[in-house]
Amino acid sequence: MRATLRWAHADLRAHRGQSLFVVLASAGIIASLLLAVAMFSYAANPWQRIFTQSKGAHVWLHTGAGADPSALSGLDGIAGVSGPYRTGRATLESRGVRASVALRAADTRPPEIARPLITEGRWLDGRTDGADGADGVVLESSVARVLWAEPGDSLTVAGPDGSARTLRVAGVAEAAEPRYRPGGEPGIGWVLPGTFDRVAPKSTGQSVGLRLDDPADIDFTVQQAVTLLGADRVAQVTKWQQARADAGGDDRLLGQLFAVFGLGALLAAALAASGAISARIRGQLRDISILKAIGFTPGQVIRGFLVQHLAFALLGVTLGTAAIALLGARIPGRIGEAAGVWQDLPGHTALMAGVPAGAVLLIATATGLAAWRAGRVPPVPVARAALPSAAPMTSLGRRALGTRVPPALVLGWRAAFPRRPRTLITVARLALPLLMITVALVAWSTLDLFRSHPAHVGVPAALTVRAEQPGSLTEAELNRVLTESPGVAAVHPGVEVAALVPGQTGTITLRGLGTAGAPYPFAVVEGRPADGLDEAVAGQGLLDLLDVRVGDWVRMTVEGRPQILHIVGRSIEPESGGRVISTTVDTLQERDPELRPDFQHLVLRPGTDPRAVSSALAATAGGALEIRETANPADRLEPARGVIAALIGVLALIGFIELLTLISTGVRDRGRDLLALKAIGLTPRQVSSAIVAAAGFTAMVAAVLGTGLGVLSGSWLVDTQGRSSGMGAGIAHVPPTLLLASVVAGAVLGAVAAAAVPATRTARRRLADSLTETL
Template sequence: MRTAFFRLARADLLARPGQTALTAVAIFAAATALVVTLALRAGLDDPFADAMAETRGAHMAVYGELSDADVARLAALPGVVASDVRSRRNDQARLGGTTVEVGLETLPATNAPVDRPHVTEGRRPAAPGELLVERSFARETGLHVGDRFALGTVVGLAVTTEQATYPRWDPGLVWAPAVDAPGRRVGVRLQDPEATDAFAAAARRALPGTRLAFTDWHGVRDTITDQTRTNAIVIGINTLLALFAVGFTVATVISGRVLAQRREIGMLKAVGFTPRGVVALLVGEYLAIGLVAALLGLIAGAAIAPLLLEPMANVLATPTPSALRPLPLLLALVLVLAAVALFTAIPALRAGRVNTVDALALGRAGGSGHASRAARLAAALRLPTVARLGVKDAFTSRSRATLTIAALTFMVVTLVAALSVEATFHRVIDDPALRAKPWDVRVEAPQALAAVQDDADVAAATTVAGLQVTGPRGELEARVLGDGFQAFSYAVPDGRMFAKPGEAIAGRGLYDALGLDVGDRLTVQVSGRPVTLTLVGRHVEPDNDGEVLIFPAASLPEPVEAAAVIANFTPGSDQAAAARRIEGATGAQAELPEEEVRGERADIRPILFGSSLLLVAVGLVNLLATLLLVTRERARDFAIFKAVGLTPRGVLGVVNAGGAALGAIAIVVGIPLGLLIFRGVMTGMNPSEGTDVIGTPGPFALALCVPFVLAVTALASFVPGRTAARTSTATVLRAE
């Protein structure tokens, strides 16, 4: 019996090599897209945790002029399970015409127990004068492997969790084989990673009178997570859509081909096969195709994935994950084969239950003898005869047409999501207040206020400082603006911007965490002294889950040290040129929020376009498979049409019209669905910003989906259309 099964499956596959090859191509495309998708998803689960594990990141770092005995005391504190010490000093370096501060550290050993930088490009320094540069610092300052500057030659780039990405955290990190400096950095890993406050207190008790500075891993994590949350959500949306598209593709191609084999199933039943035997035969047949195609797809996916994983790692500030992880590859193979088996068994079981005589009689026509609703609609619209025939043929199998439309719809949804991402970035670029940065330039030099105000293109300038305040439920992050804050209006969708000392605005997360509403009063402790503020508005806040409080510095009983100077330029000024002048006048780096957002957009574009291109390819294969099956099933009808005068061009038009009908429905459904899905997922996954930052593509941008999808359908229709047009009428009718 097994031999008969094998021979029948082999004969069926070889009898239609074109259909077999197309099925294999569809499974190959699905497996490739699935591998890339799972690789991206694996990097999204907890990117900071992956970076911490890869670099053996410290839970707490202590900085100061420490002796060997001091280092030993810190390493011996309760709860410390590993430690590492390195020399460190801060230097000034001239990069890109600007003087920047550099944190130069001794390069740790490759097996260092704590904080070993993960090299992402180039190599580790091995000789004096060679440098390893932290990746975000290199990207911001334009450094590449091989470049030389005052401190030495860059031989490699690396990621670390010592601090968050530059310039949000500074100075920029650089490692050298040997650094002579009085300052030292001690990184420790704790048995309980949450016990950082207890460790800091113990360190101060162990080294009384020593000036110490601390970096807590929680602060690094929160900053990196806040910076990358939106990008991670965007990538997550795309990968989720890709998973759905892959499932629909496998379902459409396999189910459609099985349903097209009604006559063969009838013949198998006529010679004694039970419905269970028919299902077993077809499942085994398609699993054989699926196994070969899926293995090839795994290889292709593993080769393509790094092209998207590298830019994703740049966006998420993490080491580039490997595309050859066994678990995602094995999961992809299992999912593809399970989908093949499922979507073979269901239609095969349905077809196997059809009466043998009916199955033989249905033959290749397979379908209802009544015109579909789409065909009736085409007739009611008085479309040309060729278009009516195409619509009728496309909906010969309602289930297959539905699956194909669903797959094409997900392709449209992905395109709309990509357009929505572009629109969102455009909106944020045009209005930096949506990033809680309502200024044109920020200078990390609080003493430079007068120099900034003196620039001819500066319309207004003030200072900004960050500080920790104590609220009703613990520590809160706060920002205070100096005199002239009225020129720097945050985006406040609820309530209004503060107008005088004693008023404040806060992010959604703070309102939710403290159970407050706009108009309530909040008392916080600043340096041990109470400050009562009236909450007059909710501002859009992407950082710290929206748990941020902002108010005028004049609200405080004592002045605080400013962290930076912020300024707005006069309309129409050359912001880049003005920033360069300010850098020259102050000797400090000038940060343009607009350029930061443009950089994020440039980083995420390869991921969006790459994953979207994969889905377009999957949709193309899906539609091609559907139309080839339709052409095969309707071969007799096409022959009759040609016999009564339909030209080969007319036959090609019929097939094109069927594909266009499926694509048109996908466009009508996919565009509004894409807008709703993008908005819903962004709101659900990013409640601190929600719909406040979402941009909607304009009508012209959305209209571009129409020619694009129709071009895809025309391309998919070309091969089956030419096949139908070239088929010999006499041969087909004689076979009938």
């Protein structure tokens, strides 16, 4: 063991540059993995992030005005109290859109517990009062999205005396409470006490939030609080599990998406670490032979390499982990924010210890395999001539030299692909990060498609209009108002009913959209649109639920009457988990002649602002219409954008480390051929050009392979996710060709730039320095 340690120490002193590279590579890989985990934790569970950042309340108690919640802070297990806030319901209107909101009277200083996280604008500070008498309001983000409200916009609210008042949006905030959904519980808005007195109804209640020391004691704590306040004075109790469940669908979708990226990043990092270690051991085969010649056993050689590289791994892992723990939150942008929030999220300590421990285990496994191969090296060095470093010159290469192709390119291609299995492994290791980057770009492009062309993903209508009071407008008058509105391209009547599936064991959504003369523009990706009576298109969720395919007939029961439809196509259905079957209004009226449309879907002309159309319709109809923006599935996936961008950066760092390993190996191998290259007449510049060309060719082939497979893998992944969610396959969008070409060009230029300096230094070595490379 003493001899092994002495040799390890001597080897470390003799190869300081290689040792430093292995340590830094390990540190970079660990830092990349930890940043990736931080981003996943930040975005895959947005509700948990908001709850942690805002110090959210585990329980919200909604009481009558006569209750006194001040004594709640003295209960055992209460870590903090938010409020109490005077609370009253109001209806806010903006651009013809109305939303029910529970207004809370808040101070100019945000609370410490259940603090609203301002994402746009600012908190209430009294500066929102203007010459028009408008008061300020901060809206929860889900309400603001429904109302299309941004900081500075004006909202209309009816006061206690029935007169209309104006509120100006001061800011938009996120809160770890149940989101607003039309027709469900009201949203949340915060106003100053004076504003509350002017706009809230006279019969108000109170809301108080409780943050607990132990969330597991929530039921016992609620019982204590209700007993203290009086059961007759507590109107409603909202627990944190309800808010988390409300956002659970989005968390699952994002979690599945990021889990795939995380596994890919982990595999790429493991291969990069393994490649760096294997390359270093291959570069010391001559030293290993000498060690065996002087009496070292294979076991001593294996132990020596294990001791060295485990020490390097521990040092690199420690440096990378410490860098993220101390400096991660100071990184600019979304990555730094994620690293800072991650420290307070559940599971942080386990991941902070588990990821480095797993990386050390992977590095130890890779080192053990490489050291085992080192132990099998013969004790007599084999002459370099007996082991050619490259494949023999092919006839194509000789013809290329004969046609005056620069020798550096020919020799660089020959060195990049020497017809060895190891070459395939090298290309595969470098292609994996590029493959994952391309998969991330496919996901990004798909999100852009959702946002820019919603008609391609089953959302052709931008607005949904309903009559505020049934019978207030006749069907002809409503159609005239909608069709004459500027910017409206088409108006499609619609009706939606619940239907019992065959066997009457569950319900599905049956929709009638459009008419036979003006069919609704469904996004049909399989089969054809429904253009005749008794024909329908269905979502993937419904096909899976009923175990049917396109072309089958389906019998269902609607209000006690049978409805038989022929499924002629599969459409993209982002609502109700895809458990939707859609036909024309004419088909449903054939079953029930008294059936009348409940709403109208408006398809706008390209480039038309939905807000402007909504405002115009509201002014024309005089408040007789309820106008809502059609939900876009991109809204719930919006947090994924920042994570995908950060993930691309992390994968690029892993790919760069892999590229440095490739270059160091190539420079070492070409350095051994220096005598032969100079003997046939190549200048130092041509030698360095050959080394750089070899790195560029390898990166080019790996980039083309990685991007090609990435496009296929990314499309399959997105479509598989769409199929499992019920929306259906056919939503994947391939990135533009120019973007994919830029990924390939970036990889090649990065390889050329990284190889330029070491290649030039190697080409300038003296001949006498290279004589030892012949063994």
